[in-house]
Structure formats: structure tokens, C-alpha cells
Amino acid sequence: MDERERHKQGMSARRAVLGDAHVDRAEKSRNAFNSDFQDLITRYAWGEIWSRPGLPRETRSLLTLALMVALNRPDELRMHLRAVLNVGVTRDQIREVLLHTAIYCGVPAANSAFHLAEEVFAEMDAAGGKKHRK
Numbered sequence: 001m002d003e004r005e006r007h008k009q010g011m012s013a014r015r016a017v018l019g020d021a022h023v024d025r026a027e028k029s030r031n032a033f034n035s036d037f038q039d040l041i042t043r044y045a046w047g048e049i050w051s052r053p054g055l056p057r058e059t060r061s062l063l064t065l066a067l068m069v070a071l072n073r074p075d076e077l078r079m080h081l082r083a084v085l086n087v088g089v090t091r092d093q094i095r096e097v098l099l100h101t102a103i104y105c106g107v108p109a110a111n112s113a114f115h116l117a118e119e120v121f122a123e124m125d126a127a128g129g130k131k132h133r134k
Helices: 003-018 020-028 035-049 057-070 074-087 091-104 107-132
Strands: none
Touching: 003 020, 003 035, 003 057, 003 074, 020 074, 057 074, 057 091, 057 107, 074 091, 074 107, 091 107
16 A cells, blocks of 8 residues: 555544544644644554554544553543544443553543543533434
């Protein structure tokens, strides 16, 4: 696969997981400083890793949530909490992942993640009604 094909595959995966609105905002904010980075994550994070057949997107999404808790990356956690519902993960499954992180990442990390998830879910519920309540 050449880089152009990898980018196209990555953009397809990125849109499927994060949603068109998020990707459109990221693309709109592309500039001379961040353009290479946007291209890199589209080709490699999304076109190479997220597009691999070895794990379903639901599993990759749940792993990503746990990793964002472990690495204390609240901005990325917030983004992936929104995205994870796009691939069919339920709030019950998210809760289980966050409980799991309490043991392996620590209670303070999980506590912060639970609070952040509640904020994200409240925002989503206010904006979209029952659409995202799984």
C-alpha cells in the first residue's frame, strides 16, 4: 500500500471512529505548523493501526480509553469517550473499563476518568437526547 492509499484508509477509519464533525474540525484547523502531524496520525495511527484486522474497533476503542487513563491524557480521553460510542461500545462497557483502571492505574486516575466521563455524557445527552445513551 502506498502512502496515499494508507492516508485514504486512515481517513476512513478516523471518520468512522471519531465522527465527521471531529475530523472536519481537525482538518479545518490544519496549518503549516500542524499539517505534517495531522498527516502522520491519519496515515499511521488510523491507516496502519486502527485499520488492522486483528482487533475489532470496539476493542481498540476500549484499550484506548484505558491507555488514556493510564497516561493521564484527559483531552484525548474526552475525545475517545465521545468516539467510543460511535463504534457500538456501551456506557456499561466504559464503566467496566474505568473500574478496571482503578486497579491497574490507581484509584485517583479512575476517579478523574469517571468524573470526566460523566461530564462528557452529560454534554452528549444535552446535545443529542437519547441518541448516545447506550
